[in-house]
Structure formats: structure tokens, C-alpha cells
Amino acid sequence: MLVAGVDAGSNTVKIVLIEGGSILANWISKTGPNSMKAVEKGLETILSEHGRALHDVHSIVATGYGRNYIPFATYQATEILCQAKAIRKLIPEAKTIIDIGGQDSKVIYADQNGRVVEFAMNDKCAAGTGRFIETLANALHTPLEDMGALSLKAEGEVQVSSTCTVFAESEVISYIAQGLPKPDIISGVHHAIASRVSAMARRREICKDVCLTGGVAKNVGVVWWMEKELGLSLRVPKEPQITAAIGAALIGLEKASPGSHDVPFADARAPEITSFARGREKPKG
Amino acid sequence: MDKIKPRQSKRALETSYEAAQILRAYWSDIHSAKEMGKPIAWASGVVPTELLYAFDILPAYPENYGAVCASKDLALPLCQMAMSKGFSTDLCSYALINFGDIFWEGPGKPEMPFGGLPAPPDLLITTRIPCLVQIKWWEVIRERYNCPMIVLDAPMTDGQATKEQIDYVADQLKQVIVQLQDFTHSRFNEARFLKALTLSDQAGACWHEITDLRGAVPCPVGSREMCGNVFPLVAQLGTQIPVDFYRKLRAELERKVAAKTGAIPVERFRLMFDNIPLWYNLELLSYVEQFGAIFVFETYLRYVWGGRINMSDPYRGYAEKLMSDVWLNMSLEQRIKTLIRDVRKYKIDGVVFHSNRSCKRFSLGQYELKEALEQELGIPSLIIEADHSNPGGYSESQTKLRIDAFLELLEERRRC
Ligand code: SF4
Numbered sequence: 082m083l084v085a086g087v088d089a090g091s092n093t094v095k096i097v098l099i100e101g102g103s104i105l106a107n108w109i110s111k112t113g114p115n116s117m118k119a120v121e122k123g124l125e126t127i128l129s130e131h132g133r134a135l136h137d138v139h140s141i142v143a144t145g146y147g148r149n150y151i152p153f154a155t156y157q158a159t160e161i162l163c164q165a166k167a168i169r170k171l172i173p174e175a176k177t178i179i180d181i182g183g184q185d186s187k188v189i190y191a192d193q194n195g196r197v198v199e200f201a202m203n204d205k206c207a208a209g210t211g212r213f214i215e216t217l218a219n220a221l222h223t224p225l226e227d228m229g230a231l232s233l234k235a236e237g238e239v240q241v242s243s244t245c246t247v248f249a250e251s252e253v254i255s256y257i258a259q260g261l262p263k264p265d266i267i268s269g270v271h272h273a274i275a276s277r278v279s280a281m282a283r284r285r286e287i288c289k290d291v292c293l294t295g296g297v298a299k300n301v302g303v304v305w306w307m308e309k310e311l312g313l314s315l316r317v318p319k320e321p322q323i324t325a326a327i328g329a330a331l332i333g334l335e336k337a338s339p340g341s342h343d344v345p346f347a348d349a350r351a352p353e354i355t356s357f358a359r360g361r362e363k364p365k366g
Numbered sequence: 367m368d369k370i371k372p373r374q375s376k377r378a379l380e381t382s383y384e385a386a387q388i389l390r391a392y393w394s395d396i397h398s399a400k401e402m403g404k405p406i407a408w409a410s411g412v413v414p415t416e417l418l419y420a421f422d423i424l425p426a427y428p429e430n431y432g433a434v435c436a437s438k439d440l441a442l443p444l445c446q447m448a449m450s451k452g453f454s455t456d457l458c459s460y461a462l463i464n465f466g467d468i469f470w471e472g473p474g475k476p477e478m479p480f481g482g483l484p485a486p487p488d489l490l491i492t493t494r495i496p497c498l499v500q501i502k503w504w505e506v507i508r509e510r511y512n513c514p515m516i517v518l519d520a521p522m523t524d525g526q527a528t529k530e531q532i533d534y535v536a537d538q539l540k541q542v543i544v545q546l547q548d549f550t551h552s553r554f555n556e557a558r559f560l561k562a563l564t565l566s567d568q569a570g571a572c573w574h575e576i577t578d579l580r581g582a583v584p585c586p587v588g589s590r591e592m593c594g595n596v597f598p599l600v601a602q603l604g605t606q607i608p609v610d611f612y613r614k615l616r617a618e619l620e621r622k623v624a625a626k627t628g629a630i631p632v633e634r635f636r637l638m639f640d641n642i643p644l645w646y647n648l649e650l651l652s653y654v655e656q657f658g659a660i661f662v663f664e665t666y667l668r669y670v671w672g673g674r675i676n677m678s679d680p681y682r683g684y685a686e687k688l689m690s691d692v693w694l695n696m697s698l699e700q701r702i703k704t705l706i707r708d709v710r711k712y713k714i715d716g717v718v719f720h721s722n723r724s725c726k727r728f729s730l731g732q733y734e735l736k737e738a739l740e741q742e743l744g745i746p747s748l749i750i751e752a753d754h755s756n757p758g759g760y761s762e763s764q765t766k767l768r769i770d771a772f773l774e775l776l777e778e779r780r781r782c
Contacts (some may be wrong), residue, residue, distance in 0.1 A: 146763060161771040162778070185764075196778045198746065200771060204764045205751070 082139045082337060085124065086163070086330030087154065088323070089116040089147030092183030092211065093296065096123045097326040098131070098138075099334065103347040106131055107323050116147030139337055142329040146184070156336060161189055161200050163328030168292050169195030170331065170346045171324065172316045172353065176288040179307070179315075180325075181278060181297035183211040188282040201281050207246040209277035211297045216246050217270045220253050221263060232267040232302030239269035249273065268302060275306030282311065289313065294321045317353055378587045378629040379622070381615045385595045388607060392597075393480035399424050400484040405550065408487040408507060410500040411670065412688060413518060414539060416562035416604030418491070420555060421546045425491075426483050428507075430600050432460035435467075436645035436755035440476045445756050447471075458724040459756035461503040468510055489549055490515040491542075496670075496694045497727045516545045520689050525700035527689045535685035562604035563680055570687070572612035573599055573672035579619040580662050581712040584628025585636065586619050589661035590651040591629075593643050599671040634658035635776050636713055640665045640705075640735070641720035641728045642754035650765065657773050663712045666728075669693035669704070698731040702738045709745055716776050717747035718769070724753050746779070748772040 083105070088095040094112050098105040108127040112119050124141075128134055135153070143154035144163045151157075160180070168178050169191070178189040185204035192198050203209045207216065218225045239261055243249040249270075256266045274297070282291075291313060297303050298321035308315050318324055334344040377383060400406050407418055409425040418425050435441055441459060444466030449455055451469045453462060467478065468485065490513060492504040501517060508515045520535045521527075527535070543554050580587060595615065598608035637654065639661045644650055651661050673691050676683030689695055696704065709717065717739060719732045732749060739745045750768055752760045 146767070157770075159767055159771040159774060161767075162774040197771070197775045200775075202764075202768065204761070205759075 082334070083133065083137050084330045084333035084337070085138050085141045086326040086328065086333065087120050087124070087141060087143045087145075087151060088160065088163070088326040088329060089120055089143060089145040089151060090160075090182055090184070090325075091146050093322070094119045094123050094145075094147075095323045095326040096120070096127055097323050097330050098127060098133075099327070099330040099346070101347075102345040104327070107320065107326065109322060112147070116145075117150050117152065120147070120151050121153075140333040142333040142336075144325050144329045156332065158329060158332050160325045161187060161197060163325040163332065164294060165189055165191050165195060165197045165328065166331045166335075167324040167328035168294070168318075171318050171327070172290065172292050174290040175292035175316050177282065177291045179278060179282055179291060179293050181209075181211060181274070181293070181295040181303070183215070183296060186210055186278050186281065186295070186297075188278075188285075188287075190285055190287075199285060201284055203278070203281055206244075208244045208249070209274055209281065211295070213246050213249070213274050214270060214297065214300065214303070216250055217241075217253050217267075220250050221257065221266065223263065223267065228267055228271075229300040229302045229304075231264050232271050233305070234264040235268035236262065237265045238272070239265045241266075241269045241273040244277070268306075271300065271302035272306045275303055275310050279307060279310035287311065290316055292316045292318065294318060294324045296322045298322070319353060377591050379591065379615065379618050381611070381618050382587075382591050382595055384611060384614070385597060388602075388611060389597050390480075392601060396424050396426055396484055397481055405488040406484045407489040407491050408483065408504075409490075410492040410496070410504065411600065412495045412692065413491050413493050414542065414684070414688065415601070416566050416684075417539070417542060417546060417559060419604040420559035420562050421550050421552070423489060423546070423550070425601060426487070427601055428464040428483060428503075429460045430597070431479075431483050432463040432755050433645040434479050435463050436757075437648070438479050439646060439757075440479070441646060441755045442758060443474070443476055444470075445758065458497075458499050458503075459753055460724065461499060463755060464503070465506065468507065486511040487513055489513060491518070492516075493518040493520060493688075495520045495688060495692060497725070514545075514549060516542055516549075518542055518688075520685075520695075522695055522697070523689050523700075524697050525690065525704070527686050531689060532682050532685045535689060536681045539681055539685060560677075560680055563675055563684055564677060565606060565609050566603040567675040567677055569599060569603060569608035569612055570672040570674050572609065572616050574668075574674070576612060576616050576619060577663070577668050579616065579623055582623040582626075583636070583713060584626065584630070584633040585660050585662040586622035586627060586629055588629045588652055588655060589639055589643070589664055589667075590648045592664070592667055593648055593651065596667055596671055603672075628660075630655045630658065630660050632658050633660055634780075635660070635715045635773070637661045638663045638665070638709065638712070638714045638717045639720065640717060640732065641722045642666050642725060644720070644752050644757075644760065645755050646757045647760070647762070650769075653766065654769060654773065659715075659773055659776070661718075663708060663714065665693050665705075668708075669696075694727050698734060701731060702735060705735055706738065706742055709739065709743055714745065716745065716772060718772070719747060719749045720754075721749050721751045722754050723751070723759060724755065746772070746775060 083100045086097045096108040108123050140155035142156045143151040144160050148157045176191045180187045186209045188201045190199040207213050293315045298317050405423045407423050445462040448462040448465035490504050492500045602608050673687045675687045722729045736747045
């Protein structure tokens with residue numbers, strides 16, 4: 082059975098196809114002005130690349146901010162439920178999930194069975210979201226994807242204390258003007274976002290295995306600071322940006338076999354990003 | 367801010383349609399009274415309305431009117447006008463709406479619903495039972511219109527008022543009576559006041575019974591509709607109108623409950639709503655109904671309006687009623703006890719707390735309430751951030767995401 086999970090996020094659209102209990106393909110692209118169009122295009126592309134068409138798909142489950150605007154979706158579910166469903170399969174030990182996306186960050190607390198018992202969200206302002214890093218990467222004239230690696234070269238520590246993204250931007254500009262090294266400033270930016278998100282996560286007891294998802298989880302600098310702030314080693318799935326879409330597809334499978342909460346999923350133990358790959362061995366600050 | 371709202375369509379109860387007529391009649395009466403030169407008081411919530419009626423003074427309610435303006439999408443320009451006059455954005459939006467109205471300058475003033483508050487007021491009456499904002503707010507109105515102002519002072523209780531507190535407020539009431547005599551140049555007609563109290567008690571009793579009838583499974587009427595039915599209790603206690611209206615409503619509910627007719631086809635989750643609703647988006651209260659959930663109890667509807675009066679000792683009984691059983695006047699401990707009792711009593715599956723930017727007095731302690739619910743009853747709850755009248759900081763999609771996720775959480779709990 083072929084099912085699709087679609088995460089129509091504010092910045093990016095993520096699509097995952099699951100067939101025969103494992104991931105057949107995934108697809109990530111910018112959302113653009115029309116999430117429905119982006120999803121449509123993404124689905125067509127990914128399906129045709131694998132010699133399939135829309136009518137081959139048993140169900141499409143939509144999540145993300147655009148979840149209610151995908152007319153061809155069979156079901157809708159929130160990212161919160163989808164993340165929990167995916168992480169329950171990918172990293173079953175992780176009962177706390179921190180998701181840092183482009184427009185918000187969330188902390189999901191699950192019980193022993195992987196069911197969501199509580200969640201917290203920061204969506205009132207850009208601080209603590211991917212947008213914060215994006216804005217400051219612009220101010221630093223640094224490509225977003227280079228921010229993580231660059232920050233690992235930091236020798237000293239720079240404090241970005243403004244919670245407001247706009248003020249943080251002027252703070253960063255003043256550091257640039259003072260001639261402070263770029264890696265130190267970037268590291269300070271990552272520290273700022275990590276401390277905000279960690280503070281939100283700590284409002285409730287977090288478990289030993291904490292999973293980090295969302296596009297920002299690809300940024301090794303943020304991961305490094307999050308680990309330091311939380312005092313533990315984070316578990317990051319191999320492709321942290323598509324976990325909500327995986328969860329959405331898993332919900333499609335569950336719906337297809339009513340009564341089953343444990344649908345088979347072979348990619349369940351897909352390798353995580355290792356500490357080494359994240360450059361954790363490099364001390365900073 | 368996202369754009370909202372389909373307006374409410376079909377009501378679960380026939381009687382609910384009468385609420386709109388009562389509201390219209392009230393507004394037309396108050397404007398004709400003003401034209402005829404009868405005294406009008408601008409009154410804050412939880413003031414002794416019964417006394418005003420006993421003195422033939424008609425009360426108008428700037429707070430309630432703020433809610434009306436918000437429901438007509440007029441809050442934003444009025445709040446902005448108030449802020450441009452130097453009032454803080456942190457002020458309660460009921461006050462901001464009123465200030466925007468009474469201090470409006472220049473063109474572009476929205477057409478005020480029901481012809482506007484009858485201005486200038488002849489008298490102001492307020493109390494600090496709900497909050498101190500009201501005193502300061504009324505002082506501003508006094509400055510604006512230069513009219514007399516009466517304040518009924520009352521202490522915060524621990525749920526139930528003590529003997530000394532009751533004595534104190536009973537004494538306050540007597541002082542208010544003296545001031546009203548001075549204002550109207552007429553003698554206090556005690557028999558009339560006692561009659562008003564009896565009517566008030568009857569309406570209050572009826573309201574409690576209505577709340578309990580909504581505790582039936584399935585719940586016969588949801589929150590959104592009930593928010594539209596509260597007006598007679600806010601503005602007309604002491605008259606026959608709420609007694610008749612709530613008796614009729616109660617009778618209809620009794621029939622529904624006996625026939626086990628629920629407001630929604632399949633009732634899967636019973637919810638409680640804490641704090642003042644979002645007047646500009648009451649649709650949020652019925653939004654959950656498409657998912658088989660229904661709000662069956664609201665702290666705002668039960669613990670702000672109505673209440674019983676011990677008529678065997680009317681002054682003290684009335685003093686006690688004014689202070690007790692009012693959510694805003696309860697200590698945190700008392701709120702926790704009350705919440706836990708009601709969650710059990712009304713068979714609640716989950717609680718939605720509205721953290722209301724305007725009303726700190728209502729919102730403080732919600733995290734403690736949430737924790738207590740989880741620890742003592744294992745009942746999950748959700749906190750949404752908004753404001754009762756100012757839609758400026760409200761995000762529809764973010765709020766609905768939280769509500770959707772909360773309903774999923776309840777569903778998952780049920781499944782496993
Ligand atoms: S702060 Fe709360 S109690 Fe005070 S006037 Fe505003 S809504 Fe009413």
C-alpha cells in the first residue's frame with residue numbers, strides 16, 4: 082500500500098511516500114506563496130519519478146500550517162501528533178521531542194506508549210525559530226546552510242541578548258562593526274535560540290532521550306548549544322526535516338488498518354546523525 | 367491577525383432566540399429613558415444592580431458594551447484611538463474600547479451598535495470586586511463627564527466570605543443607599559428593593575439549575591449559545607425579565623435532558639472553558655463541535671454572573687452573594703478546589719484555559735490550575751493565548767492548531 086504524508090510548513094513543503102512499510106521517497110521544497118500548488122507540484126514530481134500516479138496513492142495525510150488547504154488530502158493531522166507518531170517509530174526511547182521549524186518551535190512530551198500528553202509552542206515571535214537564524218544569517222551575509230559549520234570554528238563567546246529578532250539583528254550588526262570574528266557571532270546567535278527553546282522545553286520534566294527535529298536540527302551549531310543547555314546528548318533523526326511528513330504517512334497507514342496503532346515500518350531504526358558528524362568533539366566557548 | 371468567523375446559525379434551544387429580542391428591547395428602553403430625562407448609571411459588572419432598579423435608575427454597562435463592540439469587529443479602531451490618547455496597550459480592552467468611544471476625535475468613528483452607550487451618564491457606580499482597573503477606569507469616566515460616582519468596596523474572599531467581611535459589605539450597601547437617596551432626592555423604598563432581591567435570587571437559582579442541566583450527558587446546549595444567553599443576568603438582575611427568560615430556558619433544557627437530546631450528534635469529549643470568551647470569535651467555542659467535542663461548562667458563565675441570596679437576612683445575604691462564588695474574587699486555593707470539584711461533577715475530559723491578556727485577575731494562576739488538574743485527576747488541559755475583546759494579538763491558525771492537537775491528544779488517550 083502506498084501512502085503519502087505531506088507537511089505543508091510555512092517555509093518548506095515536505096512529502097514522504099511510504100510503501101511496503103518503508104520510505105519509498107521524500108521531497109523537500111520551498112512553500113512559496115501557495116502551499117496547495119507547492120504540494121501538488123511536489124506530489125506529481127515525486128510520484129512520477131517513481132513511476133506512480135496520484136490514483137496509486139491509498140491516502141494522503143496533510144499536516145503543517147497548510148494542512149487544511151490541501152483539498153486532495155484524505156485526512157489532516159497536526160504536526161504535534163505527526164511528530165509523535167514518527168519518533169515513536171524512529172527513536173522509540175525518545176519521549177520528549179523538540180521541533181524547531183521555520184516559523185515556530187514546539188516541545189512535545191509523550192508518555193511511555195509514545196502518546197502525546199502535553200505540548201508547548203513558541204509561535205508568538207520569531208525568537209526561538211528558524212526565522213531568527215535566517216534573519217541573522219542575512220545580517221552576517223552568510224548562507225544559511227554554512228551557519229552551523231562556521232559556528233564550530235568559534236574561539237570566543239559573543240552574547241546575543243535581545244529576545245526580539247529585530248533588536249538582535251542590530252546587536253549582531255554592531256558586533257560586526259566592532260570587528261568581532263564571524264564564527265563567534267554566529268555561535269552567539271545559535272546560543273540565543275538554543276537557550277530560548279531549552280527554557281521552553283524545561284517547563285516540564287524532559288526525559289533522558291530527547292529528539293530534535295525540524296529544519297534547524299540540521300544546524301550543528303544549534304544542536305551543540307541545545308545539548309549544552311539541556312545537559313544531554315540529543316537524538317537527531319537522519320533527516321530531521323521530514324519527520325512530521327513521515328508521521329503523517331504513518332497515520333495514513335493506521336487509518337487503513339483500523340484498530341492498529343503499531344503499523345509496520347521498516348525504516349524504524351534509520352541511523353541518526355552521530356555526535357561525530359555533528360562535530361561535537363570540538364570544544365568551544 | 368487572521369480573518370475569522372461564520373456567524374452562529376441554528377440554535378439548539380428555541381428560547382435562545384429570545385435573548386436577542388431582550389437585548390434589543392433593553393437598548394431601546396435605555397435610550398428612551400435617557401430621552402425622557404430619567405437617570406442612567408454607567409455601572410461596572412457585579413455592582414448592586416438591584417439597588418439601581420429599586421431607585422428607578424437604569425444601568426448601562428460599558429464592559430458588556432465592550433463585548434458587544436468586539437463581537438461587531440469594532441474593537442480594533444476603538445482600542446487604537448484609546449492608545450493614541452495615551453492609554454496603555456496593557457490596559458483591559460474593555461476599558462480601551464470604552465475610552466476609544468468616549469474620547470474619539472476626528473472622522474472615521476465606527477457606527478456604534480445599538481445607538482451607543484447613553485451619554486453623558488448621570489451617575490457612575492463601580493466596585494473593586496472583579497478588579498482595581500474598574501475603579502481607575504470609572505475615575506477616568508468621571509473626569510470626562512464630571513458626574514457623581516459611587517464605589518462599593520468589598521474585600522477578596524477565600525471562596526466564602528467571613529462574618530466580618532459580610533458585615534463590612536452590608537454596611538457598604540447601606541452607604542450606597544444613602545448616596546443613592548442623595549442623588550435621586552428620593553426616599554429609599556425598601557419593599558421595592560427586597561422585591562428586586564427576590565427576583566434576582568430567583569434568576570440566580572434558575573441559572574445554577576441551567577448550569578447543572580448542561581451537566582447532563584449528552585449536553586443539551588453548547589457554550590457559544592450560552593454566551594449569548596447571559597445578558598439578562600448581567601444587566602437586568604432585580605427585574606422580572608431574567609426570571610421569565612431563564613425559567614423558560616430551564617424548562618426547555620429539562621425537556622431536552624429528559625429526551626437525551628444532545629447539542630451535537632455524537633458527544634465524544636466534554637470540555638470546560640476557563641476565562642472570558644473571545645467575543646470577536648465566539649465561533650471558536652463551537653469549532654470543536656465538528657470533532658465531537660463540546661464545551662459544557664465555563665468558569666465565566668458560572669462564577670461571574672448570577673448567584674443565590676439568603677433572603678432570610680437580605681442585606682447580609684446580598685453582601686455575601688456579591689463577594690462569594692465569584693471566580694475573580696477567589697484565592698488560588700479556592701479556584702483549584704472549585705475547578706477540581708466541577709471537572710468531576712460535569713464529567714469533563716479536558717479543560718481549555720484562555721490566558722487573557724486583558725484580564726490578569728482571571729488569568730493568574732492558570733498554570734497552577736493546569737498542574738493541579740493533571741496531578742489530582744489526570745485531566746489534560748490546554749492554554750491558549752488571546753484577549754477577550756482586542757483581536758490585535760490573536761492568531762486564528764495558531765490557536766486552532768493548539769485546539770486540534772489537544773483534541774488529537776484526547777482522542778489518542780481514548781484509543782489506547
Ligand atoms: S481586567 Fe478583567 S475584571 Fe477587570 S474590567 Fe477587565 S475583564 Fe473585567
